[in-house]
Amino acid sequence: MSVNVIFGSDGGATKAVASRIAKHTHGRAIDIKSATAADFENCTLLILGAPTYGAGDLQVDWEANIDKLAKASLAGKKVALFGTGDQIGYPESFVDAMGILYEHVVERGAIVVGFTDTAGYDYTASKAERDGRFVGLALDQDTQSSKTEKRITEWVSRLV
Ligand SMILES: Cc1cc2nc3c(=O)[nH]c(=O)nc-3n(C[C@H](O)[C@H](O)[C@H](O)COP(=O)(O)O)c2cc1C
Numbered sequence: 001m002s003v004n005v006i007f008g009s010d011g012g013a014t015k016a017v018a019s020r021i022a023k024h025t026h027g028r029a030i031d032i033k034s035a036t037a038a039d040f041e042n043c044t045l046l047i048l049g050a051p052t053y054g055a056g057d058l059q060v061d062w063e064a065n066i067d068k069l070a071k072a073s074l075a076g077k078k079v080a081l082f083g084t085g086d087q088i089g090y091p092e093s094f095v096d097a098m099g100i101l102y103e104h105v106v107e108r109g110a111i112v113v114g115f116t117d118t119a120g121y122d123y124t125a126s127k128a129e130r131d132g133r134f135v136g137l138a139l140d141q142d143t144q145s146s147k148t149e150k151r152i153t154e155w156v157s158r159l160v
Contacts, residue, residue, distance in 0.1 A: 001160055003027025004043040006035050007050065008061040013141040014051045014084045017148065021047060021082065024156040032065045040072035045159060046110075048101050049082040056093030056127060058100045066104070075109035080159050081136030087123040088143045095138045099127030102135040112136070114159050120147070 003025040007018035015031070022029040027047070030039050040046060048069075050059045057063070083098025105112060115133045118126075121140070128134050137155045139148050 001025075001045060002043045003045045003047060003160070004039050005029045005047040005049065006032055006039060007048070008032045008059040008065075009051060010053065010059060010061075011051075014049055014059070017082065017084060017139055017141065017152075018049050020149075020152055021049070021156065024152060025160050032061050032068070035065070035068055037068055037072050040069065040074065041077075044078065046074075046077060046079045047082065047159075048079065048105070049084070050097040050101055051084040052090065052093060052095055052097040055090075056096035058097045062097070062101075069101075069104055069108070072108065074105055077110045079105045079110040079112050080114035080155075081105070081112065082139060082155075083128055083134075083136060084139050084141055086142035087121055087140050091123040092125045094121070094123035094126040094128070094140075095134070096127040098134070098136050098138065099129070102128065102130070114155055116151075116155065 009015035083095035
């Protein structure tokens with residue numbers, strides 16, 4: 001199995017998490033700024049990750065490069081998502097960007113794997129929820145970083 005982990009990151013938290021996920025999956029972490037359409041397509045499992053900024057917006061490099069995702073051929077492709085956020089500081093829009101990525105890949109025909117339970121988090125609203133579950137792995141490096149390693153390990157074990 002070949003894994004590409006494509007991420008955007010302002011402050012470095014998501015970049016660091018992407019590297020950890022790449023290590024666990026024996027995959028490659030690629031910044032969306034330098035990613036090509038082929039990076040989205042030439043892997044058996046595509047993992048996309050973004051922090052949320054503003055009041056529930058996609059990270060700026062993802063916004064600037066969203067056409068790469070929009071142009072990629074993802075029909076039938078296995079895709080997993082992760083999002084970084086801050087549930088104490090932004091409880092009304094916790095990891096919303098993961099929900100935005102979800103809409104994009106579903107629109108492109110991808111098969112999204114790796115939904116997770118919302119138990120263990122404390123927030124009021126998230127665009128990354130579907131039917132009471134997160135559409136991917138929600139990570140909070142601001143207030144729950146001690147839980148991250150276990151969350152990654154459990155999630156990855158279901159993906160690969
Ligand atoms: C101005 C600002 C707005 C933010 N807005 C949100 C938000 O709406 N929802 C959320 O879950 N996290 C929000 N965050 C938290 C970041 O997503 C979180 O710190 C993330 O780990 C940053 O990732 P990065 O270091 O890779 O950029 C915000 C942070 C800042 C500084």
